[in-house]
Amino acid sequence: MNIMSLVNALPGAAAQGLIWGIMAIGVYITYRILDIADLTVDGSLCTGGAVCIMMMLKGNNVWVSMAAAFGAGMAAGLVTGLLHTFMGIPAILSGILTQLGLWSVNLKIMGKANQAINVDKYQLLVSLRFIKNVPFYKNTILVVALITVVLIVILYWFFGTELGCSLRATGCNDKMARAQGINTDFSRVLALMISNGLVALSGGLLAQYQGFADINMGRGAIVIGLAAVIIGEAVFSRIFHNFGLKLLAVSFGSIIYYLVLQVVIWRGIDTDLLKLLQAAVVAVFLAIPVWQERYFSKPVKKGGNS
Amino acid sequence: MLEVKNISKTFNPGTVNEKQALKGLSLTLRDGDFVTVIGGNGAGKSTMLNAIAGTWKVDEGQILIDGVDVTKYPEHKRAVFLGRVFQDPMNGTAATMGIEENLALALRRGDKRTLRIGINKEERKLYRDMLAKLGLGLENRLTSKVGLLSGGQRQALTLLMATLKKPKLLLLDEHTAALDPKTAAKVLETTESIVNQDRLTTLMITHNMRDAIHIGNRLIMMNNGRIIYDVSGEEKAKLTVEDLMHKFAEASGEEFANDRMMLAR
Numbered sequence: 087m088n089i090m091s092l093v094n095a096l097p098g099a100a101a102q103g104l105i106w107g108i109m110a111i112g113v114y115i116t117y118r119i120l121d122i123a124d125l126t127v128d129g130s131l132c133t134g135g136a137v138c139i140m141m142m143l144k145g146n147n148v149w150v151s152m153a154a155a156f157g158a159g160m161a162a163g164l165v166t167g168l169l170h171t172f173m174g175i176p177a178i179l180s181g182i183l184t185q186l187g188l189w190s191v192n193l194k195i196m197g198k199a200n201q202a203i204n205v206d207k208y209q210l211l212v213s214l215r216f217i218k219n220v221p222f223y224k225n226t227i228l229v230v231a232l233i234t235v236v237l238i239v240i241l242y243w244f245f246g247t248e249l250g251c252s253l254r255a256t257g258c259n260d261k262m263a264r265a266q267g268i269n270t271d272f273s274r275v276l277a278l279m280i281s282n283g284l285v286a287l288s289g290g291l292l293a294q295y296q297g298f299a300d301i302n303m304g305r306g307a308i309v310i311g312l313a314a315v316i317i318g319e320a321v322f323s324r325i326f327h328n329f330g331l332k333l334l335a336v337s338f339g340s341i342i343y344y345l346v347l348q349v350v351i352w353r354g355i356d357t358d359l360l361k362l363l364q365a366a367v368v369a370v371f372l373a374i375p376v377w378q379e380r381y382f383s384k385p386v387k388k389g390g391n392s
Numbered sequence: 393m394l395e396v397k398n399i400s401k402t403f404n405p406g407t408v409n410e411k412q413a414l415k416g417l418s419l420t421l422r423d424g425d426f427v428t429v430i431g432g433n434g435a436g437k438s439t440m441l442n443a444i445a446g447t448w449k450v451d452e453g454q455i456l457i458d459g460v461d462v463t464k465y466p467e468h469k470r471a472v473f474l475g476r477v478f479q480d481p482m483n484g485t486a487a488t489m490g491i492e493e494n495l496a497l498a499l500r501r502g503d504k505r506t507l508r509i510g511i512n513k514e515e516r517k518l519y520r521d522m523l524a525k526l527g528l529g530l531e532n533r534l535t536s537k538v539g540l541l542s543g544g545q546r547q548a549l550t551l552l553m554a555t556l557k558k559p560k561l562l563l564l565d566e567h568t569a570a571l572d573p574k575t576a577a578k579v580l581e582t583t584e585s586i587v588n589q590d591r592l593t594t595l596m597i598t599h600n601m602r603d604a605i606h607i608g609n610r611l612i613m614m615n616n617g618r619i620i621y622d623v624s625g626e627e628k629a630k631l632t633v634e635d636l637m638h639k640f641a642e643a644s645g646e647e648f649a650n651d652r653m654m655l656a657r
Contacts, residue, residue: 135572248500251489251510255497258486265445265484266553267471267501 131190134286159286
């Protein structure tokens with residue numbers, strides 16, 4: 087229970103939180119904008135990590151490798167999107183099917199269950215070795231923070247365009263969207279692709295950070311993503327109203343999540359129980375708005391007639 | 393303008409819930425026709441509108457809008473020709489998006505959605521002017537979320553969205569039925585002024601027989617998936633509610649005993 091061991095661990099936790107925050111932004115796009123809980127992410131996170139690491143091991147530049155990871159994630163999103171729209175399978179089940187299939191795909195990409203990359207031999211962008219005692223511009227926290235800001239700016243721009251607005255309309259009211267001539271199937275597929283692209287990019291960063299890609303690295307990712315979205319909203323929803331800031335709140339939510347997790351680990355919890363704890367915490371947070379509505383709301387007339 | 397040729401639709405075929413909602417229905421609208429549609433519950437009024445809008449495909453028959461065969465078009469492709477307002481005020485707008493964002497979506501109905509900015513400055517001015525004409529004070533609330541508006545405001549906004557880009561055909565599915573009488577009258581008044589101003593070809597379902605008689609140049613009565621009475625011009629203008637009740641009994645062989653219809657006298 088040495089307080090210094092906690093303090094020493096916090097920067098690493100923050101860096102991890104930032105990296106997972108990019109994945110959580112991807113989850114935000116499907117969960118909040120599209121109103122779908124997309125379970126593809128548990129698989130596409132690993133796909134991103136696997137593609138990024140294998141590309142780098144083959145001698146590709148780190149940026150090229152990350153772009154490839156993004157592309158691979160988009161492909162995974164495309165599959166889920168087509169299962170959902172073209173084949174008419176419910177969104178949750180589509181995600182589960184893709185996730186299951188990706189397990190094999192990820193194994194084939196890596197050739198085995200785990201592929202390590204040596205931080206001394208390859209030009210990694212981020213690493214747990216780049217947290218302390220490195221020039222500030224190489225510091226992983228700064229690098230990932232910059233990438234996050236750039237991504238948020240791009241997403242902020244995109245969701246303000248005609249195309250981006252049509253995606254938001256689809257998630258909000260698909261009946262209205264179709265009446266306004268929006269191809270809602272296309273919107274769904276595109277949003278799933280963007281979301282999983284971000285998730286895979288996050289996976290690529292995570293694999294570099296930990297120094298390996300692992301077949302299990304995405305397990306429970308959707309829960310972490312949802313936790314970040316919910317924490318971000320709970321803490322910042324009163325002050326962040328702008329769309330870009332809402333995305334930033336998701337990233338902050340993820341950081342908070344990892345800092346809290348670090349404290350919990352430092353307190354000496356049996357780490358075998360962590361996933362159970364995660365699931366329980368997210369379940370309770372998901373239930374809170376429902377409970378508020380059911381037990382604590384004032385009896386006002388529902389509907390919106392004037 | 394609109395040609396509906398012999399369309400049929402059966403829901404849940406082969407089950408106990410099988411329901412033949414449209415039975416070889418045909419209807420032709422001329423350019424500028426404003427048609428009111430009446431009929432009891434389950435007569436197939438909304439089904440007819442949904443068939444035209446392409447919510448699902450018809451089993452048989454053909455639908456042409458402005459000479460284009462749209463029978464095989466999916467809903468979003470038909471939207472190029474159509475403006476729609478639904479019965480439920482929640483259906484016509486995106487609640488979590490702003491008033492101007494909703495209007496901007498509507499202005500681009502039928503256009504390819506590109507990576508250009510979603511709303512530009514000139515548009516905002518247009519929206520402000522058009523909202524001012526509604527007289528609901530919405531012109532100063534362009535960025536307010538639509539979810540904050542009342543049902544009447546939302547229906548008025550939906551109406552504006554449906555006609556912002558002049559549609560070939562305007563489909564109104566009991567768009568005032570969920571509103572209180574005063575708001576309903578106001579939305580109806582707005583409807584008439586917009587339709588008359590742009591000379592829009594319109595199909596309006598209503599449960600109010602008085603409105604059905606006084607509004608538009610043509611009236612059709614539906615029963616059991618068919619049109620049983622079709623009247624226009626002079627003859628329509630002379631109609632009374634009693635006439636309609638009588639016509640219904642005569643054509644359908646049943647008493648016109650729908651509660652909402654009786655109340656609407």
